[in-house]
Amino acid sequence: xxxxxxxYLRLLRAYPTEYRRTRGAEIxxxxxxxxAPAQRWPAPADAADLLLGGLRQRLxxxxxxxxxxxxxxxxxLALVTASALAGVWGTAELHPPPVEWGVPHVGPFVxxxxxAWAAWLLAAAVIAVAPSRVARWAITFALLLTVALxxxxxALGAPRPPLMVLLPQVVLGLLGxxxxxxxxxxxxxxxxxxxxxxxVATEFLVGxxxxxxxxxxxxxxxxxxxxxLLLVVGxxxxxxxxxxxxxxxxxxxxxxxxxxxxxxxxxxxDSFGPAxxxxxxxxxxxxxxxxxxxxxxxxxxxxxxxxxxxxxxxxSGQPCPTCGARA
Amino acid sequence: MDTPLREPTFLILTxxxxxxxxGYGLIGEVAALSDNRVSLRPGTLYGALDRLxxxxxxxxxxxxxxxxRLRRYYRLSPGGETILSTETERLRxxxxxxxARLSKRTRAALPxxxxxxxxLA
Numbered sequence: 001x002x003x004x005x006x007x008y009l010r011l012l013r014a015y016p017t018e019y020r021r022t023r024g025a026e027i028x029x030x031x032x033x034x035x036a037p038a039q040r041w042p043a044p045a046d047a048a049d050l051l052l053g054g055l056r057q058r059l060x061x062x063x064x065x066x067x068x069x070x071x072x073x074x075x076x077l078a079l080v081t082a083s084a085l086a087g088v089w090g091t092a093e094l095h096p097p098p099v100e101w102g103v104p105h106v107g108p109f110v111x112x113x114x115x116a117w118a119a120w121l122l123a124a125a126v127i128a129v130a131p132s133r134v135a136r137w138a139i140t141f142a143l144l145l146t147v148a149l150x151x152x153x154x155a156l157g158a159p160r161p162p163l164m165v166l167l168p169q170v171v172l173g174l175l176g177x178x179x180x181x182x183x184x185x186x187x188x189x190x191x192x193x194x195x196x197x198x199x200v201a202t203e204f205l206v207g208x209x210x211x212x213x214x215x216x217x218x219x220x221x222x223x224x225x226x227x228x229l230l231l232v233v234g235x236x237x238x239x240x241x242x243x244x245x246x247x248x249x250x251x252x253x254x255x256x257x258x259x260x261x262x263x264x265x266x267x268x269x270d271s272f273g274p275a276x277x278x279x280x281x282x283x284x285x286x287x288x289x290x291x292x293x294x295x296x297x298x299x300x301x302x303x304x305x306x307x308x309x310x311x312x313x314x315x316s317g318q319p320c321p322t323c324g325a326r327a
Numbered sequence: 328m329d330t331p332l333r334e335p336t337f338l339i340l341t342x343x344x345x346x347x348x349x350g351y352g353l354i355g356e357v358a359a360l361s362d363n364r365v366s367l368r369p370g371t372l373y374g375a376l377d378r379l380x381x382x383x384x385x386x387x388x389x390x391x392x393x394x395x396r397l398r399r400y401y402r403l404s405p406g407g408e409t410i411l412s413t414e415t416e417r418l419r420x421x422x423x424x425x426x427a428r429l430s431k432r433t434r435a436a437l438p439x440x441x442x443x444x445x446x447l448a
């Protein structure tokens with residue numbers, strides 16, 4: 001056994017034990033057939049293929065085959081939301097407070113955030129016109145810029161968007177990486193259209209002086225409202241699809257609970273903390289950690305419940321769906 | 328299995344329609360059939376084969392060990408042949424309809440050539 005085979009076998013641990021026993025040699029053999037003569041390491045794409053294949057097989061063994069399509073649907077909704085938020089914040093960045101207020105700003109923009117929002121808007125445009133593989137790179141680029149904002153702003157002493165704005169954007173973007181490999185043109189256009197509509201609406205409201213300046217907006221109300229809207233859209237979609245016997249919407253809704261929770265963090269932190277004063281960093285951090293644990297836990301619980309229901313014995317007299325035998 | 332078939336599934340069934348094939352052969356055949364547009368990786372291929380076997384469209388034909396590596400051959404089942412024929416017929420009708428409409432459109436768009444007075448004679 002050479003190094004390459006050993007490494008493929010290590011990656012194969014992503015699959016359930018029983019499946020590895022029956023299919024492992026065949027899968028690794030095919031990888032070795034495809035490998036270049038001097039290849040010593042599996043390609044990153046091979047590793048991703050095996051890890052995803054293993055996850056699919058584990059979900060299949062648990063009877064949860066519709067989870068991945070549900071996550072892909074949730075990814076599209078997450079990208080629409082992330083793009084709309086980028087449209088809102090990107091437009092707000094163009095309206096810094098009057099100079100006489102003495103509020104620090106970055107040139108003609110409110111903060112360094114303009115760079116990240118521009119990257120998110122670019123990602124929305126790329127999703128509309130390019131294959132999913134390229135779109136994932138554009139999303140990753142926007143994610144990296146967003147994550148880099150706090151340390152870069154600290155190093156430069158420049159203003160940046162608040163963490164409670166950046167955090168849900170990162171979570172929405174991470175989920176967005178699971179976007180489907182193939183989608184209709186209308187679906188691919190949705191993030192760009194939502195960004196455009198959000199930008200136009202924000203420009204209109206700024207013109208009316210209805211939202212004040214960028215960070216004058218009440219985040220404790222605005223972000224949870226966006227989360228609430230996402231929850232309502234997800235629930236309506238889940239109900240509509242369930243009426244047609246399609247369970248993807250239910251899984252999409254459960255998956256979206258995590259980003260919805262992150263959007264609600266300012267509201268939750270505000271309601272848990274004292275009735276007066278601004279939200280402290282500690283309140284935000286504790287709430288964010290609680291959401292980060294509760295959201296995925298809800299998904300895992302749903303998977304476990306579904307798996308138990310799927311593996312329960314068939315009612316007497318009903319044929320087994322696999323072998324046709326009657327109980 | 329739901330129809331219309333997804334393109335990778337259609338191509339796997341098409342590849343198996345000629346003869347039983349193992350995983351490595353299937354990956355090459357699917358790439359050739361799609362002009363290298365669809366490139367299946369083993370993890371994805373075997374996931375698809377599992378679903379096709381469960382749906383009764385593909386069957387295991389035989390197993391061989393070549394150079395110490397297990398090769399399992401798969402063949403199209405009678406059910407798979409029926410689905411592939413139905414799907415091919417559906418696609419053929421779509422192609423014919425689209426071809427007819429496009430040629431009609433091309434004819435309508437052709438500029439009318441002015442006739443030479445008195446003809447060419």
